[in-house]
Amino acid sequence: MRDVMLYLTLVLNVTSMFGLIAGILMHSGRGGGLSDMFGGGGGAALGSTAAERNLNRITFVLSLIWIFSLVGVSFLLERV
Secondary structure, eight states: OHHHHHHHHHHHHHHHHHHHHHHHHHSOSSSOTHHHHTTOGGGGGGOOOHHHHHHHHHHHHHHHHHHHHHHHHHHHHOOO
16 A cells, blocks of 8 residues: 555656646746747736736646655655
8 A cells, every 4th residue: 555655646746846847947037938928928017917827826836746745755765
C-alpha cells in the first residue's frame, strides 16, 4: 500500500512540476506574455487581463500541489 501511495504521489509531483513550468513560461516578462500571445497587447499597460489573473491563480495552485506532494514524497520515502 505504501508503494502505491509513493508512486501516485510521484506522478502527482512530476505532473504538477511540468504544469508549473508551462505556467511560468506563459507569464509575461516585461511585455505582454499570455495576453500579447493572443492579440490583447493593447491593454497591457493598463493592468493585468483576466487571462493573466487566471494564469496567476492556476500557477499558484500548481505550486501548492507541487510543494505538498514534495512533502508527501519525503514522508513516504522515510524508512523508520
